[in-house]
Amino acid sequence: MIKLIGLVPLFPLIGFLINGFFGKKISKGLSGIIASVSILASFILSVLIFMELNHSENKSHIVNLFSWINSDTLIIPFELLVDPLSSLFLLIITGIGFLIHIYSIGYMSHDEGFARFFTYLNLFVFFMLLLVLGNNYLIMFVGWEGVGLCSYLLIGFWFKNTAYNNAARKAFVMNRIGDLGFLLGIILVFVTFGSISYNEVFAKAGTVPTHVITCIALLLFVGAMGKSAQLPLYTWLPDAMAGPTPVSALIHAATMVTAGIYMIVRSNVFYSISEVASETVAIVGVITALFAATIGLFQNDIKKILAYSTVSQLGLMFLGLGVGAYSSSVFHVTTHAFFKALLFLGAGSVIHAMGGEQDIRKMGGLSSKIKITFITMLIGTIAISGIPPFSGFFSKDEILAHAYEHSPVLWFFGQVASMLTAFYMFRLLFLTFYGKFRGTHDQEHHLHESPPSMTFPLIVLAIFSVLGGLLGLPEFWHMPNWMANNLETVILRKDPSTMPHETEWMLMGIAVLAAIATIYFAYIVYMQKKTLPLKEGDKMPGFQKLVYNKFYVDEFYNAVITKPLDVLSVAFHKFFDIQIIDGIVNGVGSAVKGIGSGIRLLQQGNIGFYVISMVIGIVFIMLLTFLI
């Protein structure tokens, strides 16, 4: 079965081709079915492969498809790798991908670009599968850029809207900044090790000076920063919410943005060797987690809140990676995929019910109108806030415990970030589902529960969000931590935790109490006092204004990078290119022309003058010959 791994990405590719070429000719229903079935086929195959791998002794299978790029010592075959890490990601991608395909059939049913949407979505799944399946860095890079392309296409799916197009472009360009780092990292890997296949590279990693490993690890991390929206390259992700909501759920929450985590887990050998690199990862992660969570506090767009929450959660995962808790981060990727996809899809359902409205200031009291959406979203919110026994609690707690072991400071900021998360998530929940309806009369009239194709994925994801924690129960409970055991062969494990159990219990207790306290605080603010967010144009206190405007980071980038680049471009063109360089070239031309017209004056047509000058010339030459 593992030999058939090539089929896993092939199915979505076939779906992509069918929808791409014939999408306009076949009916909406058919193209939705083709797209979903192709993902389902991949999912079933992934499950089979996953089970086979579980039973097999050999935990790492390489399947060679064809040879791709050869250049003397640089040999890059198109190889796929099946091991516990990639097969786990296969399940997440195809499983959640399938649910979101189903959801999209309902969500996009009224859109004229229905087939186009599924074309892009299938292409995305194809590239995402390549990303995790590749057996060398370049195949990962193929998937990496490919998902970036699909993200670009899907963010700008409604291409008539200029703001959406700008967001799409921004996402692509920011990702490319990271990609350049990644590309240079790959090249440095090749130059250092003479190969870019994982097994060969990791086997030799110990023999190379640490500073080289640090360089590689940092360059790769630049790539991860771009794709996984870490500081300072995070600003594209909130804007990416311009895309249809299923896209936000699949690409910008569950799968693509976790590619950076996958990459670092895959390269964990480097990060284990290089202290500097892993410290950097941890610090960037925790700052991002805190920063994004803070911004999330005052946002009013339901999707933007979730987007900042995603950035913040990703930061938490990077914190985990930085402190060496690789399997915990993968665990959090998994649970996050469940509850964040759930939250986004729920938000999509809300938006669907509200007829396209995304501003939570105009919602309220929806709990009775859209029950299934409400209950599932409630589950998701509890899960992300870290209340036991929901899945988010376990994975987040594992990361924070490791962070504490590494440095209590990191733990403290991580803990603050997760408290903020609990606060803004419940703010979102209270404002959306409780209180009085604040929208227009038309909207109120229009409110309805979404069709079953949309609620079914919500229910499934809600179940997983509740039970996902079973995948990685804490080790000190003396329960099997399936996640850690499963990934054992992939991850160069640091020494097992030496923390006393009392400390772990204490941390866990603090986390739970903090979460509950925060939620209670949110309850007081938004339920009892019925505080409402300020309207557009209201005067805000200084700090709130700063946060509401996202710390003016976009404006800052605009002023420091975008604008100067435009000015530079014009200056180079108008001044440097045309005036100076071309000026010199034309100057040479005019000089020759000028000399020519000067000499032309001698050519006056008088034969006598010509003859005299000829004779003088001859005499001069003779004198020269005789005298010298």
Place this chain on the structure above:
Amino acid sequence: MLTALLILFPLLAGLLVFFVKGNAARNLALGFSIIEFGLALVAFCMFKHNPDACMLTFDHAWVKSLGIHFSVGIDGMALLMIMLTTFLVPLIILSSFKNDYNNPNNFYGLILLMQMALVGVFTANDGFLFYVFWELALIPIYFICLLWGGEDRGRITFKFFVYTLFGSLFMLVGLIYLYNHTNVDGLKSWAVQDLYNAGRALTETQQSAVFWMIFIAFAIKMPVFPLHTWQPDTYVTAPTQGTMLLSGIMLKMGTFGVIKWLLPVVPLGLEKWGGTAIALSVVGIVYASIIAISQKDFKRLIAYSSIAHVGLISAGILSANQQGIQGAIMQMLEHGVNVVGLFFIADILFRHTGTREMDKLGGIRGMNGNFAVLFLIILLGSVALPLTNGFVGEFLLINGVYQFSATMAAFAGLTVILGAVYMLRAYQKIMLGDRNDSNVAFGSLAGTDKIVLSIICVVVVAFGVYPKPLNDVAEEAVKMIMLNLK
């Protein structure tokens, strides 16, 4: 023999086309160029079968007293360049079917003559013959630009002609200098290997002088910063097919020349000045990319992007290692195809809307989805997205430059970012958004337009996913070149 035929056939075909009246000329030219492509395919198969096949070389004394031979031959790199040339020329001819040119017989005849000269440049194994073909290639393109060009064509074409000729003369001096140092049993020789030997025997100072003399000619042709100022104007003014010839194939004469006629000749000169030349190339990449951002005319934007791409190629070649040169060869092929596609898109836009000003366009995505997809695929090839053809070359190139200097590679790599910036901005302005008031409806594409774009798109994807057929040839060719460099 076959090689000589590859040169002779377009010459005769071109001469014949001159005497055919009206639209028959272009059909005939298309037919001839397809036959030429067939011949090139035959050569490809023969080469694959046996690279040393005697059918692939031809040598006949031309001016005995001066040691000049009509000596042509196909090696791996020449083969790829010929494939590119013969593949592109039919496409270029086909792309012109919707344009009505005056005196079509002259136009298509000149294109075929141009093809003759280009194949000659790529196959010449004799320094003098190389120079002759090199200059010969300038003549048809000069007339194409001068007779069928756009606004202000007289001044711009003249500048282009004089500029390139100026550079070529330096090369002639360099070649003659080398020729004078050859010594084969007491006689002088123009044969390429003899010129290599002569060059390597020179002192470092002499080699440096020769390096710069020959490099300037190639640098102008490519063009490398700061010798590029003829290029944007010429590309914009020339008729689309002329621009395609210039950017798709003629530009590769320069890069090809550096690989075959510069690197192996002056190893010491390269060692001393290669870094400077790479720095110039890399500056050109960043400089041209930045300028491209603010361009308003789509054709001019492509022209500047071409400077950036060719800067990377040049830097890769001059870093003189397997990956750099192989990447350069791959990128030459890929850039040739992609840039022809982009210029063709500019032409289609102009034909349908009457403008190339991007600010005046917009919303075409909504009017013609197929065109948007084809455009997007070519554009992605041009920004080197993996699994499109542009990526293979670009990855190898940056890799090659990296082995020379990591800093240079980082700057050269900026093309990854800046390329995305200006290309996507252009795409958005032209295709996306809502329909602009000023542009007229953009109807469906003509049949020939669809064929040309589809062929290009297929190539973009096919050789991105499976570059092996070309890559293998390039790899072997570069291995041979590397032997010459050591």
Place this chain on the structure above:
Amino acid sequence: MINGISINYYLLLSAVLFIIGAIGVMARRNSIIIFMCIELMLNAVNLLLVAFSTLHADASGQVFVFFIMAVAAAEVAVGLAILSMIYRNVKTIDTDILSNLKN
């Protein structure tokens, strides 16, 4: 020594003839006279060639002279024809006036 006359005298004579011719070309404006002066210069050279030919007992010099005479005759024929055409059109053969080619 050629028939008792030293080569120097031949040299001197042809130099004098040549200079007379050259000065004539430079100084005079009448085209016919310029023509005649050119012939004078040619003949100065012819004389020199013949003289050296005899001195070295080598016939090739005289062969040259024949060539020059033949070419000169042809040149005169063409030149006079041009002159007469010019005269017919412009009514003058003054070289100072005939400067239209300048532009």
